[in-house]
Amino acid sequence: xxxxxxxxxxxxxxxxxxxxxxxxxxxxxxxxxxxxxxxxxxxxxxxxxxxxxxxxxxxxxxxxxxxxxxxxxxxxxxxxxxxxxxxxxxxxxxxxxxxxxxxxxxxxxxxxxxxxxxxxxxxxxxxxxxxxxxxxxxxxxxxxxxxxxxxxxxxxxxxxxxxxxxxxxxxxxxxxxxxxxxxxxxxxxxxxxxxxxxxxxxxxxxxxxxxxxxxxxxxxxxxxxxxxxxxxxx
Amino acid sequence: xxxxxxxxxxxxxxxxxxxxxxxxxxxxxxxxxxxxxxxxxxxxxxxxxxxxxxxxxxxxxxxxxxxxxxxxxxxxxxxxxxxxxxxxxxxxxxxxxxxxxxxxxxxxxxxxxxxxxxxxxxxxxxxxxxxxxxxxxxxxxxxxxxxxxxxxxxxxxxxxxxxxxxxxxxxxxxxxxxxxxxxxx
Numbered sequence: 001x002x003x004x005x006x007x008x009x010x011x012x013x014x015x016x017x018x019x020x021x022x023x024x025x026x027x028x029x030x031x032x033x034x035x036x037x038x039x040x041x042x043x044x045x046x047x048x049x050x051x052x053x054x055x056x057x058x059x060x061x062x063x064x065x066x067x068x069x070x071x072x073x074x075x076x077x078x079x080x081x082x083x084x085x086x087x088x089x090x091x092x093x094x095x096x097x098x099x100x101x102x103x104x105x106x107x108x109x110x111x112x113x114x115x116x117x118x119x120x121x122x123x124x125x126x127x128x129x130x131x132x133x134x135x136x137x138x139x140x141x142x143x144x145x146x147x148x149x150x151x152x153x154x155x156x157x158x159x160x161x162x163x164x165x166x167x168x169x170x171x172x173x174x175x176x177x178x179x180x181x182x183x184x185x186x187x188x189x190x191x192x193x194x195x196x197x198x199x200x201x202x203x204x205x206x207x208x209x210x211x212x213x214x215x216x217x218x219x220x221x222x223x224x225x226x227x228x229x230x231x232x233x234x
Numbered sequence: 235x236x237x238x239x240x241x242x243x244x245x246x247x248x249x250x251x252x253x254x255x256x257x258x259x260x261x262x263x264x265x266x267x268x269x270x271x272x273x274x275x276x277x278x279x280x281x282x283x284x285x286x287x288x289x290x291x292x293x294x295x296x297x298x299x300x301x302x303x304x305x306x307x308x309x310x311x312x313x314x315x316x317x318x319x320x321x322x323x324x325x326x327x328x329x330x331x332x333x334x335x336x337x338x339x340x341x342x343x344x345x346x347x348x349x350x351x352x353x354x355x356x357x358x359x360x361x362x363x364x365x366x367x368x369x370x371x372x373x374x375x376x377x378x379x380x381x382x383x384x385x386x387x388x389x390x391x392x393x394x395x396x397x398x399x400x401x402x403x404x405x406x407x408x409x410x411x412x413x414x415x416x417x418x419x
Contacts, residue, residue, distance in 0.1 A: 005402055005406070006398045006401075039405050042358060042409060045358040046362060047378075053356055054360070055360050056270045057265070057269070058284060059284065062265070062284050063261060069292050
């Protein structure tokens with residue numbers, strides 16, 4: 001008959017408990033002596049508990065680098081630790097410092113990063129080139145990807161300086177009827193990111209158009225600088 | 235086998251099969267431990283510890299086909315890779331030149347520990363801090379504060395037999411938490 005687990009625990013803690021019979025059993029029984037040795041090791045570890053023995057969560061950049069190195073889908077959350085107090089009531093201050101989840105912008109930036117083209121998150125892309133007659137030689141790229149919440153995010157990057165005056169607006173133009181267009185928003189110089197409403201059919205509104213606008217001008221100015229047709233990634 | 239162990243095996247299987255969400259889940263659950271052991275083993279050098287952490291997970295992913303979840307738990311396997319990475323980093327020429335420099339005050343009082351023992355120690359510390367229920371509290375009073383069972387009974391205002399049961403359950407919780415780091419299942 002093995003020794004009671006509670007008694008083994010107390011013996012491992014160094015308490016003078018149990019009968020002579022118990023002690024004799026523990027000394028000769030492999031299972032019981034193994035268990036005591038195992039528990040004693042835990043007791044020793046626990047007694048060595050120091051204030052510096054806390055788990056530290058790595059900076060979110062570590063996961064970002066892993067994702068980058070392995071070309072993982074950016075929709076994967078990584079840094080949020082799952083370690084939480086087991087019970088809700090009056091928890092001792094948890095020693096792990098929760099890292100912020102990677103921001104949406106990080107996720108999107110990673111998804112749209114050139115090296116992961118062809119990834120499942122990619123929806124469509126377009127090369128943007130100068131509109132004939134504009135006179136400038138600006139080029140650029142538009143990429144559409146879905147983020148971890150399923151939102152379609154469009155990012156435009158222009159190979160150009162900031163405009164000397166006015167603003168640049170981005171539009172989705174219907175491929176069959178150039179007068180039908182959906183406004184996306186204003187670029188920050190040569191860069192912009194927007195969500196695309198799910199009701200918009202990108203197969204129809206397939207032309208990404210960037211226009212030069214006056215500051216207070218909300219309708220399309222008619223001065224397109226670059227344009228390109230989205231090719232849907234299947 | 236408990237539900238938790240079933241889940242852990244399922245994650246190990248998915249990881250070995252190349253499921254990226256399993257890698258993400260494994261990173262979420264174990265990166266703190268890997269990083270903390272690396273930090274402690276590398277004199278709190280954040281850059282090196284981050285590099286080691288990155289290489290443990292990218293290395294594990296690259297060699298995932300070598301993982302046999304039925305034989306090795308995933309965290310135990312990660313600790314094995316961590317041990318190799320730490321040895322490699324500690325042997326690097328950039329470190330040995332630094333070894334002549336006086337040790338910082340934080341490292342002087344620390345004995346170098348095996349990464350596996352360090353991992354056990356950090357998990358024990360984390361397990362003890364993570365709950366304030368009876369077993370965890372009794373265990374902290376016994377191990378951290380060094381109280382006898384009789385003193386714990388008085389402090390917690392419970393009977394001696396309740397304390398015995400708390401301590402036994404607390405130790406059992408620790409055992410369970412550490413079991414996944416060891417190959418014996």
